[in-house]
Amino acid sequence: MKHIRNFCIIAHIDHGKSTLADRLIQTCGGVTQRELHEQMLDSMDIERERGITIKSNSITLDYRTPDGEDYLLNLIDTPGHVDFSHEVRRSLMACEGALIVVDASQGVEAQTVANLYLALEHDLTLLPVINKIDLPAADIERAQEAIDEELGLDPFEAIPISAKNGIGIEDVLQGIVEKLPEPKGDPDAPLKALVFDANFDKFRGVILQCRIMEGTLKPRDTIHFMHAGRDFTVDEVGFNQMKLNPKPQLSAGEVGYIVAGVKSVQDIEIGDTITLLNRQAAEPIPGYQPARQVVFSSIYPMDTGDYVELTKALEKLAINDAALTFDKDSSAALGFGFRCGFLGLLHLDVIQERIQREFDIGLVISAxxxxxxxxLRDGSTLEVDNPSYWPDPTSIESVSEPYIKASILTPETYVGPVMELCREHRSESQTMNYLSANRIEVTSVMPLGEVLFDFYGKLKMITRGYGSFDYEPIEYRTTDIVKVDILVNKEPVDTLSYLVHREKARTRALHYCEQLAKEIPRHQFKIPVQGAIGGEVIARTTIAPFRKDVTEKLYGGDVTRKKKLLEKQKKGKAKMKQFGSVNIPQKAFISVLRTDKD
Structure with missing residues (x-):
């Protein structure tokens, strides 16, 4: 165990985490020069295109020090985005140390601070790394100050590197070996293994990524999941070394994979503890938390004939992504679909894009x-995330919504606009903390529902890209939430209904009405588009009708002939309005949401 090091890399989005992982793999000879490409540990096309990590991944590297000693380095790559913080939490539980990567040109950002606190919760040894020192805007001294003042780490321990150009990578490997602790554990104790990730292989089923805390695991052992309560027989164990490398056993301190005939990720729980069925551990590894869905949205196929294909697509994605939940849903306007639960807006965006790319299905997504x-007044309680199931307002006693503690890091210049933005989004309390001469942390308590739409985009705009944002859920608080119905030609369109705080109801209803008026084609009759709370109309726009000139054929004669034709046209339009139905195109549903989100 003295020659094993288990570590992960913590960083804000786009601070060079995946590039550093690539250089470590390259330096340790994990891949040949011919196989090398950017973002080695990011397997999805979306991850490579957007430059983000969505799923955590692990790799075992063989490293020989200049003194000739051989070490086994287990690198666990973690996502940087706030939506996937549960992945980060599980990865930290599997490590003894972490590299904290700070961008030399941008300094410490919100996600770095949030993940630092998570790492300290798990008693990890931290090694700071200053990346991108080759950039013209790089300021190593300022980055060292930020590491000292904002992270509370020793700035002189920070290793300056350029992951892109391969500068300082050998120093990082030396730092990992010398400064990060070796794992602890007894190979002869009852088995305790943490499942920190899993991925689906169509030939072999679910491949579990595990860290062995205590004991030893061999093929043909029968394992027991302590939270899920299920049993499986192990077929193969080994190390992840860009490809699966089978080994005769995995023992305490090691990180590797297990193939045990699991058919779907939903059969097990990520973060669970594995033990042997015939020699069980006394208790599971502490710190287990199931993934919590916080954002809910309905997904419908653009072509109703694609419903069966959409069902298959969601089932295939759920095999690999245990955090995605879905139930059948239907809409009068859009037909059959699914009500899905996501970890956040980025998770929703990624799932939507994967369905469109990998399965070629056009989607319409509700707000x-x-x-x-x-x-309710009768004392019973309900949990509602879908406007369709909102109870009658007269039966409601009180409504509470989830609140978050938002942490925003911004240069001092933009503090005023940032605090104003928080107030616009119903912030209840704000505190400021001066981290360094020009950098301030604004902590704000606000409703999660307010952050869903345009908050992050506006924050980036008013801080010119220098603001960074992270949040953690805290509690539910009583509030005044109403259901707003959108009526087209006095008929409610169920898919466009939404839940919102009363003071924001009119503004958003007006936005919906204006967008629909732009997208719905004109008909032969006047179409009112209205937003209403119950029977009270709070916003309205009107789509003007086509007007046919019925008097065109007249070339003279008495004015009564003209009046007679106009009167006849008026009666015809009134009758048409009574019986005519309005065709709402698919792009109208999309435009309402997209503009709101941007």
Missing amino acids: PSVKYNIT
């Missing part, structure tokens, strides 16, 4: 919402 707790 995202959060889960509200409702207390």
